[in-house]
Amino acid sequence: MLRRVVLGKSIGFGIGLLGFVMIPYLFPDTPLLLRIGVLMWYTMMGAMIALGGVIDEHPWFGFSIIAPVRGAIFGAIMNTILVCIAFESFVSMFSALDISPFWVVAEGLVIGLIIDVIITKKTGEGAALCSNQ
16 A cells, blocks of 8 residues: 555656646746645645545445546546635636636546556555555
């Protein structure tokens, strides 16, 4: 499980670092604190997706949840929270492009999917993560 979390945070940090570097080129007036927040946000998103790897079956309905779907759900939820927290900043950033800031949710969906697929391929998933085997 620890390997999964370390890998998730590492991938998330890499994605966040890419955002930290690219945001000023795409949106020059973005405050430094928002860029630092994006770096830290994606690092934590990687950790949350990694921890979610224990869930490989829906707890109430019993159907299996595959890694891409699980990661996409976690990523979309996390970025919905991000947009709600920093809505005004995202509105000012995306106003020049005339698009909704909620496109960040779709970005989170894709990033979450990618993170979970990579982590699951390298470390596995489900109850086997929590056993001493």
